Amino acid sequence: MKNIILIDRDQPAYKGNLHLHTTWSDGRLPAADVVEAFKAKGYHFISISDHDVYARTDEFDTADFITLPGTERGELNPVPDKNPGYHFGVLDDPTVEPELPRYGHLEQFPTPVPWVGEASPQLLIDELRAHGNLVVFNHPEWHLTRFDDMVKYDGFFAVEIYNHSTEWSAASSYGAAYWDHALQNGKRVFGIASDDSHTHEPDWKIPEYGGGWVRVQAEALTQTGLIRSLKAGRFYSSSGPEVRDLRVEDGELKIACSPCKFIMFKAFPQRGPFIGNFASGKPLTEASMVIEPDMTYIRVECVDFEGNVAWTNPVFVADLLD
Ligand SMILES: [Zn+2]
Ligand SMILES: [Zn+2]
Structure with missing residues (x-):
């Protein structure tokens, strides 16, 4: 049996939040303030994943803190107005050459995404990937997605297994059973913990952000370094x-x-x-x-x-x- 190192105590590991919101969608603070809030908590990177608008924000990047371009795509709902629909985390992947143009900063996506039958989530995942993105199956427990969806749909590289905002607000945050269902059916997918934070209020007794994160082992704190490691599973997720x-x-x-x-x-x-x-x-x-x-x-x-x-x-x- 081979010897391998998955997390190396002698290598740096960068702390990041891959899911949060700002005033570009339904968050309370502008992106610049959210960046400062996460820096103050000792994070090394975030992805500004506003609803149905892409963020590409090099201007916030410094030697010890970077932002990963991305969005959260949603409003894809088989039963309009009865549930929140499918939401997918979206991360720009600089390690691929996309078939279609990459999304630009503050590019808006039309909502709702029309439901055209059971293939609809797959069509959306495929579209996001064609534009050079990684896709995360967001908050399956909160959405009460069907376990079968983990097998039926392909092309997501990870499942959001802990979503701090839905734990904080509704005690409905743990998606690891969905992850196991995917793994037990032969999928090679990873687990991601995130905040999905909207308010970033620093004084609340029970914090709404800083509660779910990933620690990524990468050669350097760059977009390419982090994405390469995320795709290879060289990270772990945590709420503590x-x-x-x-x-x-x-x-x-x-x-x-x-x-x-x-x-x-x-x-x-x-x-x-x-x-x-x-x-x-x-x-x-x-x-x-x-x-x-x-x-x-x-x-x-x-x-x-x-x-x-x-x-x-x-x-x-x-x-x-x-
Ligand atoms: Zn969502
Ligand atoms: Zn969200």
Whole structure:
């Protein structure tokens, strides 16, 4: 079995939020203020993902903070006015040569997107990709999307598995079951935690932003560096804990994390092991498991004492076999 390093304790990891809103759609603060709000929280990058308007904002980029061009496309709804419809996170991918022109700054998209039957979400995903974008299946739990959609539709590179705004406002934020459904049906997709923040009010006792993020290991803090790593799964998602190291070594998957109450190896189809601190009561900061050749994927969740979670991306066991 091959040895690989998924998260390297000796390499830099950049913190970012891939989903938020400004006054370009229904957010409360202008983009420049939102940039300052995230800088003040120690973030290295954000994507300004306003509803149905593209943001391409090099002017905010500095040596230690960048913005990734993108948008959130939506208003694609089989039942008008009865549910919020499909929303897709959209990130400009500079590593591909698109068939159609890239979207420009403040380019507006017509809404609603007409529903033309079950193929409608696929048509929208394909259109976004043709213009040189990565696509994220946003907040499936909040939308109450059908599990089957994870299998039926293709071309999204990630599922939004934690959306802080819908946890903060409606306790409906965890999409990891959708992610597992995709993975169990052979999809190679990653999990993304984000804020989906709209107000960015710094004084609220229960913050509406800074609650869900990704940590990306990249060679440099550039758009190309971050997107290349996102596409390769060289990142983890979190609402609190840190993943400090994740590697396959001598047939074992080994993780190191900030102090946690649980470290759970979600190995499919074997399910575990799930490790808790019941006996010692002490924080867990590392764990390992033996990888079996008949496992298809293994992902790890670390849960801290407040119930916050760090989610690693999956290790695909077939990739490890010689
Ligand atoms: Zn949305
Ligand atoms: Zn949103």
